Amino acid sequence: MTARIQVPAEARRGEAVEVRIVIQHPMETGFRYDALGRRTPRNVIHTLLCRYGGAEVFRAEMGAGIAANPFLRFFVRASEPGDIECSWVDSENASGTVSARLTVTV
Amino acid sequence: MNPPPGVDARIINTPEGALQSILNGAPMRKGRVHLELPAIAENGHSVGMTVKVDSPMSEADHVRRIELIADKNPVPRVATFVLGPLNGRAEVESRLRLNGTQRVTAIAQLSDGSFWFDAVDVTVNELACLDGG
Numbered sequence: 001m002t003a004r005i006q007v008p009a010e011a012r013r014g015e016a017v018e019v020r021i022v023i024q025h026p027m028e029t030g031f032r033y034d035a036l037g038r039r040t041p042r043n044v045i046h047t048l049l050c051r052y053g054g055a056e057v058f059r060a061e062m063g064a065g066i067a068a069n070p071f072l073r074f075f076v077r078a079s080e081p082g083d084i085e086c087s088w089v090d091s092e093n094a095s096g097t098v099s100a101r102l103t104v105t106v
Numbered sequence: 107m108n109p110p111p112g113v114d115a116r117i118i119n120t121p122e123g124a125l126q127s128i129l130n131g132a133p134m135r136k137g138r139v140h141l142e143l144p145a146i147a148e149n150g151h152s153v154g155m156t157v158k159v160d161s162p163m164s165e166a167d168h169v170r171r172i173e174l175i176a177d178k179n180p181v182p183r184v185a186t187f188v189l190g191p192l193n194g195r196a197e198v199e200s201r202l203r204l205n206g207t208q209r210v211t212a213i214a215q216l217s218d219g220s221f222w223f224d225a226v227d228v229t230v231n232e233l234a235c236l237d238g239g
Binding site for chain 2: 014015016017027029031052055057058059060061062063064065066067068070071072073074075076077078
């Protein structure tokens with residue numbers, strides 16, 4: 001799974017920085033049938049967890065109601081320089097992680 | 107989806123069941139939450155959605171979670187976003203799949219336990235679940 005995370009290169013302490021993440025994933029609904037009439041099993045990224053400096057800052061629990069290649073944008077308050085790390089798991093237990101370095105200036 | 111304890115499994119995938127599983131009998135009030143969705147979506151495969159909540163996001167007063175309900179989706183509980191004082195701003199953007207023209211509701215639970223909501227009616231010209239798309 002390919003994924004991309006974007007955070008500003010640097011931020012001032014206390015500032016809410018924008019985190020954007022997009023993951024390549026079909027978010028298969030489980031309601032589709034293939035050409036042979038077989039149901040395509042449901043496979044969605046059900047949990048995405050973001051940590052900043054080791055502490056959990058954001059969690060998303062999702063289903064098939066989130067569009068394919070899920071995109072999320074949220075905010076994190078800059079405190080110490082550190083990594084913003086997002087990891088996720090799908091219904092087939094496939095997981096992935098992306099992270100970005102946040103530099104904090106005074 | 108599987109219902110949490112105390113919610114009837116037969117109604118979890120209805121808007122009422124979804125609401126009950128979130129509120130668990132608690133009241134919710136309109137306000138503080140701003141849900142942004144287009145009034146008309148060309149198709150339901152990917153509809154941009156932004157939800158913002160008026161909150162200082164401090165230790166004492168912050169948004170605990172934001173829930174999204176799409177009334178006519180096969181699974182109305184679309185997503186849960188768990189937030190906290192470390193976010194600095196209560197704003198989340200994503201893209202939804204919508205199975206037709208319907209009402210989408212965003213419910214925020216604040217740190218004092220209260221629920222606030224906003225709802226938007228979206229006209230979807232081509233459904234997300236109709237074909238193989």
